[in-house]
Amino acid sequence: MAYFPETLIAPRFLRPGESSIVSSNERDLLKLIWRHPGLSRSEVTGHTDLTQQSVYRIIDQLEERGIVSFGSPKPGAGRGQPSPTLRLNGSYAYSCGISVNTDVIGICLMDISGKVLAESSVALRDRSMAQALDLVQEQLTEHQRQNDLTDETFFGIGFAIAGFHVSGTRYNAPLPLHEWSLIELGPLLSEFFGKPIWAHNGGKAGTVAESMFGAGRYMKHFAYLSFNHGFGGGLVSNGELLHSGMGNAGEFSGIYDAEENKRRPALQYLIEKLNRNGVEVPSITYMRKHFDPKWPGVTEWVDEVTPAYSRLINAIWAIFDPQGIVFGGQVPTAIAQMLIDRTEIYDRPRYGVGRPRPKLVISEIATDASAMGAAIAPFKSAFY
Numbered sequence: 001m002a003y004f005p006e007t008l009i010a011p012r013f014l015r016p017g018e019s020s021i022v023s024s025n026e027r028d029l030l031k032l033i034w035r036h037p038g039l040s041r042s043e044v045t046g047h048t049d050l051t052q053q054s055v056y057r058i059i060d061q062l063e064e065r066g067i068v069s070f071g072s073p074k075p076g077a078g079r080g081q082p083s084p085t086l087r088l089n090g091s092y093a094y095s096c097g098i099s100v101n102t103d104v105i106g107i108c109l110m111d112i113s114g115k116v117l118a119e120s121s122v123a124l125r126d127r128s129m130a131q132a133l134d135l136v137q138e139q140l141t142e143h144q145r146q147n148d149l150t151d152e153t154f155f156g157i158g159f160a161i162a163g164f165h166v167s168g169t170r171y172n173a174p175l176p177l178h179e180w181s182l183i184e185l186g187p188l189l190s191e192f193f194g195k196p197i198w199a200h201n202g203g204k205a206g207t208v209a210e211s212m213f214g215a216g217r218y219m220k221h222f223a224y225l226s227f228n229h230g231f232g233g234g235l236v237s238n239g240e241l242l243h244s245g246m247g248n249a250g251e252f253s254g255i256y257d258a259e260e261n262k263r264r265p266a267l268q269y270l271i272e273k274l275n276r277n278g279v280e281v282p283s284i285t286y287m288r289k290h291f292d293p294k295w296p297g298v299t300e301w302v303d304e305v306t307p308a309y310s311r312l313i314n315a316i317w318a319i320f321d322p323q324g325i326v327f328g329g330q331v332p333t334a335i336a337q338m339l340i341d342r343t344e345i346y347d348r349p350r351y352g353v354g355r356p357r358p359k360l361v362i363s364e365i366a367t368d369a370s371a372m373g374a375a376i377a378p379f380k381s382a383f384y
Contacts, residue, residue, distance in 0.1 A: 003169055003186035005156060005196035009382070013093065013155060021382045022067075025050065026058055031384040033068065033086050034114070040074050042083035059086065066092045067112070067383070088113040093155040096140055096195075097375025099202055099368055100124070100161040101330070102176040102229040102268075103283035105132055106371030109143050112155070112379050114212065118143035119367055125283065129179045133192055140193075155382075156196040158374035159189055160205035162228055165247040169199040174229050174268075198377045202226065203250060205373035206328050207234025208241055212376055214365050215326045222324040222358075223316045225252065226370075227331035229284060231266040235320060252312055264312075265305040265339065267330060273297040284330050291332035302338045310344040317345075317358055328363035329370075336362045 013021055022030065032047055033039060041059055045052045062068040069089040073082030090111035099106040103124055109117040120143070122135045143149070161180060163173030169186030189197045200208075203226035210216055210224050216236060226233040234250035235242040242249045256264050263269075267284050274281045277297035281287045292298075316325060327336035340360045347354040363369060 003184060003190075005186065005190070005198050005378070006382070008190060008196035009156065012152070013382075023058075025054070026062060027384060029055070029058055030062070030067070030088070033088055034384050037087045037113075038071070038074075038085045040083040040085050041070075044086070090115050091153070093153050093379070094149055095155050095158060095375050095378045097158045097205075097371045097373065097377070098136060098160070099205060099370035099374050100132075100159075100173075100177065100180060101202065101284070101370070102162060102174055104285045105136055106368035107136060107139055107143070108368065108371035108375040109140075109147070109149070110372070110375035110379075112383065114376065116367075116372070116375075117147050117149070119371070121285075121368070124176075133189075137193070154195060156198065156378040157189070157193055158198045158200065158205070158377035159185060160200045160202045160370045160374040160377075161185070162202045162230060164232075164251050165201055169197070171199075171201065176229065196378070198374075198381055200374060200377060201232070201234075201248075202228065202370045203232035203329070204234045204241060204243075205371075205377065206369040207236060207250065207373065208377060208380065209365055209369040209373035210326055210328055210363060211236045211239065211241065212380070213372065214328075214363055214369075215324055215361060219323040219359075221320075222322045222326055223320060224250070224326045224328055224363075225331075226329035227265060227267055227327070227335075228329045229266065229268045231264050233329075235322075237320075252316075255312060255315060256308060260308050263305055263308045265309050269305075270298070270301045270335075273301045288330050288332050291334060293334040293338065298335070299338075302335070302342065306339070306342045306344075309339055310342070310346075313343055313360075314346045317355075322358045324359040324361050326361055326363050328365065333362055 044055050066089055069087050070084035073084055090113040092112050094111045097108040105122040105124055107120045120139050122132055124132055161171050161173055163171040166172050169184050170182055173181040185199050186197050206226050207224040215222055220239045222236050224233045231253050232251050253264055271281050274295055274297045279295045
């Protein structure tokens with residue numbers, strides 16, 4: 001039987017007397033408030049096709065339910081009765097994001113307004129799936145205690161895992177995560193945590209975080225490169241993540257044949273080269289924290305992957321035509337900059353004029369983007 005997290009949402013979050021959480025008009029207004037916190041109620045009408053009467057009625061209902069909070073009016077907002085400013089009410093609900101990479105599990109607690117409440121991680125090396133989940137549960141419980149969070153406002157869990165989507169909530173993860181692969185994660189994790197689970201690919205979760213907290217604040221169309229043990233990412237069009245037919249849009253490694261695959265910019269190969277050059281790097285997390293561009297083997301690896309990397313950049317540019325391409329995942333900033341500096345653009349100007357190029361930018365999300373994206377995913381799915 002197919003797994004749908006929506007059927008497990010606690011009744012207190014549903015609209016009175018209904019099985020849905022928000023209506024389409026409520027979703028549109030919540031999305032607007034998310035993008036423009038501090039917008040006054042009187043300004044909302046100018047951003048929608050709804051009448052002022054309808055806008056006020058819907059916002060009042062959202063405020064009564066506790067989803068939206070009223071703030072002080074903007075100074076000098078004109079004549080008449082001052083209109084309150086609007087924000088999502090963080091105390092209404094919170095979620096937990098869990099991101100499983102090959103060496104570490106990231107944990108992020110976030111409220112519905114997008115405020116990060118807590119972050120931590122669990123080392124995955126030499127631990128079984130059951131052992132790792134027990135440690136995640138322990139840290140989740142401790143974060144709830146430290147932040148005085150109740151189970152009543154715990155909306156759900158976003159879960160992200162490295163690997164491509166197969167079907168339902170099944171993912172084909174890299175060899176270090178073989179125990180997590182090809183099983184229905186949704187029902188298994190829902191039973192373990194007692195909450196609805198929204199499952200995603202790790203690269204897509206990082207893309208969602210970038211769209212909500214990073215480059216998506218000023219670009220509606222961008223590609224996200226997720227450098228991890230493997231190499232993938234996601235595509236955002238008009239502000240929304242592209243899933244496409246099979247749920248694997250952004251599996252960029254798929255353009256390479258078996259031989260090229262070894263020269264794609266996957267960080268597993270960088271670690272192997274560093275270790276062969278006498279630099280002891282036990283994990284990607286360690287490398288990101290202690291990275292030194294002068295380590296022997298770094299420049300050699302970048303030179304080796306540059307042709308395959310550049311071909312991908314040009315393929316994304318030609319096929320998707322984004323405003324920008326964002327370098328994210330677990331990549332050290334120095335490596336991202338080295339790749340950007342070596343990018344070869346296959347442009348053929350006509351009459352001296354070439355095609356507009358996407359900006360190549362490094363993600364500004366300094367923590368675990370995949371865990372953040374997983375944390376916001378339940379709210380993005382259900383509310384905005």
